[in-house]
Amino acid sequence: MNDLPELPPSTAQNPCPDTPLVVGNHTFGSRLILGTGKYASFAQMRDALALSGTDCVTVAVRRVDMKEGGESILDYIDRDKYTILPNTAFCFDAETALRTARLARELLGTDLVKLEVLGDKLTLLPDPVDTLESCEVLANDGFTVMVYTSDDPRQAVRLENAGAAAIMPAGSPIGSGQGVLNPNAIRIIQELVSVPVIVDAGVGTASDVTLAMELGVDGVLLNSGVALASEPLRMAVAMRDALTAGRNAYLAGRIPRKLYANASSPEAGVVGQAP
């Protein structure tokens, strides 16, 4: 071994400070929102939520099943740890969505709602007219409306003007696992609205989350990508790490894309001759 001088100590501070995700009057430590559907059991759901690092989870409102009894999903969600975001999933008209939102508010005592008013069962794409109408009614009724929408930038602006507290464009159709199909539209939405933008739906794997966060969105909401993975708990960890990676890459500021190479090592002083 050569005698080299001792290395100077690193003085790096934590290089990754971040701000919380703020939606209306609600503050979230994690930028990942996780759904609670499709898990093999409530226990598996509870463990996946914990491993994902999320502190906001979605639930659905449904008629009670009188043949079932006993356990409630609420028995597996620690309300001191998680904010519960009820949705209006599978509502196909404004009236049903409004009823569902109000029942959820009564049940949970929360002003939060993930508004989802769909057009048809095949695509599960949002109906723009009923979504806009419901958003305005709920916002005027005191709800903090996090609204599921398509990646149409003009509809996003309409929804913000109607009182939405967060715009949640679909990356791709619900449960399709196709990731973010139109990154440019998502970027334009962010430029046009001032409320948080959260990519909701279509996330299939970790890189989808990273890509979304690298675009600069404020958060990602996903469910099937974790719940239906072969190993949901491992995927919950992957999604957590992917979100952190994408968020830090966005904040760090990526290098521009170039057509040609740009050497990392200096050209000057090379031994021999370059072409």
Place this chain on the structure above:
Amino acid sequence: MQLVINGEARGFELEPGASVAALIAAMGLRPEVVAVEVNGTLVPRSTHDEHALAEGDRVECVTLVGGG
């Protein structure tokens, strides 16, 4: 008393005038995990004890389930 619960006609051993809270108990449900509409109108939990049911009332009774 005959009621329509979530779209289905059902009989309960309750007298007309029984409260929503009594119905929830008769259905074997935990009040803290349900919300109720009667004839299309939300019944706040704070009035479950007072809201009297009538023969043939249409009752929606919902709870929370997993969802995304």
